Amino acid sequence: MAAMTKKLRPASSWRRKLFMASFLLPTFVLFSVFTIYPLLRGLYLSFFDWSGGSETMSFIGMDNYKELFTDPIIPTAIANDYFLIFWKVILILLFAVFFAVALTRLKLKEYGFYRVVFFLPNIISVVVIGVLWSFIYNPSLGFLNAFLSLFTDTPVTTNWLGSAGSAIWSLLPPSVWAGIGFYMLLIIASILAIPSSLYEAASIDGAGEWKQFTTITMPLIWEQFKTSVIHITITTLNGSFIIVKLMTEGGPDNQTQVLGYYLYQMGFKQFHMSYGATIGVLILILSLLTTLILQRILHRETIEM
């Protein structure tokens, strides 16, 4: 018996390894081809001068990175990116948590209906959202000005997407509106996982809804909340490109420029593909740094239920 197990072990461990490899290897290969390779390729390109169309490219060392520091548009783009992150995190999570708590704790009859309504923007393509909101903002034919004009004597002709003061603010409502539903579902899921006995005990002890929210709900959904903050941050840094491309193309005069769109503009419209790759590296570094910092700031002791 003992001899048998001894004999079996190497074979079974080989089998086990093969079994694991059959899952890990394809994943790893795909990950390497579609994530690691483009990442390294981007990094490699950033040391060259390449238009994106020619057969040859010349090595220029750190010149693209030096250029990053002298380019006046880069600070604007970074500022705009963090402006969007700041307000998106605050507004999306404010609404998402509010709706999630309202739908789960207040035991609304129309729970299912609201859940679908709030999630609806998430299943609409971002392209549709961008075009839709461009129509809403249209200064002479748009819904927003027509609506505001109901309350004023003279027609409102504010150019929301075209004025220096309002352009970047105008990108917020569509982004926030499109984001609430998803994070609301995440938070609903984690609220539903909280044992109702905790709430019952709390109310017996005389804790009101607000007290229950701050001492039971928030601490117990904190992990989910933290994940949401970081996810919004990363997706904004990488994905605000879409809404900018659709609504303003970074204009007027770079007032809504973000790194993602600037990368595209440099790479594909101004024919500096390698400089675009350098901006990509910058986005990667900023994403990593921001995530690390947020991890530190948002860190709490895990509460075991």
Added chain:
Amino acid sequence: MKSKLRKKVTGGLALSLVLLALSGCGGNSANNNNQASESPSPSSSAAATEAPSGEAKISGDFEIQYFVGGYGDAWWKEMIGEFKAMYPDLNIKESAGSQINEQMKPRWIQGDPPDVVYIDGAGSNETQMVQDDQLMDITDWVKDAQNVDGENLVSNLIAPPQDYNGKNYTIPLVFGSWGTFYDAKLFEDKGWTVPTDWDSFLATSEKIKAEGINPYIHTGKYPYYIVGGLLNSGFVSENGDNAQILKDQEAAKENSFNNDAVRKTLEKVVEMRDKGLIDNASFGMNHTDSQMLFLQHKDAMIPNGLWLENEMSKDTPEGFKFGFIPSVMQNAGGKYVAIPYTSNIAIAKKAKNPEAAKAFIEFIFTKKAAVRWAELTGALMNVKADLETSSASDVVKTAMNYFNGSDTIVAPVFKLNADLEQAQNDATIALLQGTITADEWIDRMEKAAAKVRG
């Protein structure tokens, strides 16, 4: 039992590897098969009877890449069909579509380009292609080239092949001009005078404004519309009608932006801005939206290109009449300045069948083809042809009369470097917003030009 499991596992592994390999292959081959379609067999019997010109050694594979946009592909299909009839031994491959520039890009980078390329649409830029050394130097060939009708090819052109430091790489195929469009019907009804110079432009604009209509709208999201339709003509007018200033700007020469001609032009723009003649809705608005406001009589004038009438034909209300003036920035008594735009055709430097490519270009640059172009696209081909009897649009015919008249200067074809163009777009919008001054505009452009010079 043991071997059974092992079989399953290895089988699964093999399967996943095969799948992986397949997906890899798919990615590769997709790059190389760009919507290529064999050319249709020639349908026109008239073309088939045409005698092949002399030695018919034009044979083998021949590939042409063309962007399909506002002009459609009817003209291309017709020309390629007739060309095929003339050279039956030729195996013509068309790589065409609205996304063709992106689709063909990997092949250009790999050094496997088509033979002939029509450069138009998003993602294409002939100046960049020349810089990237992708196009064939045709200087020596083009100056003596004859079209199939035996006429000198270049002397037939409205705009000559673009000059890159004394060399030619492209031939303009489509010719058009920027200018100011006005709502002709509205002008007639209200009795407004059509501007002939800057002062009358301001006077008319004030009258329009007094009627509660916005005098002027532009495409703020794409500022090159107002640059092409307003600023550039001003630069030439204020430069004593000398269009060399635009070529200097194209070459990013020092002080090509920092001079009196530019300063005076910008002052005029500022005057227009401060008098409130520009519709505030312009900012951030795309071309379709701004053109819709123009068609709805909410704005009386718009800087645009000759494609406007065609582009908006589906949305043009009944009875709307387009009016066209090449420029409004000239001082009293000054000449009109037409700022041209072109879309070019070129032979790839690494063309595999350059003989067929040259034959094709000789084949399409004829007066007959130009008339067909005007009829099929409603726009102008870059060949001097009599269009009066053709079905080209009225605006195009009006424009043609301006170009042929002695009161109009047609500036040479030029295209700013992509970086300069972007800087100019940004600076112009900022100037119109009032966030920068004319001097800051000039300063920005000189800096951008210095950077381009390197």
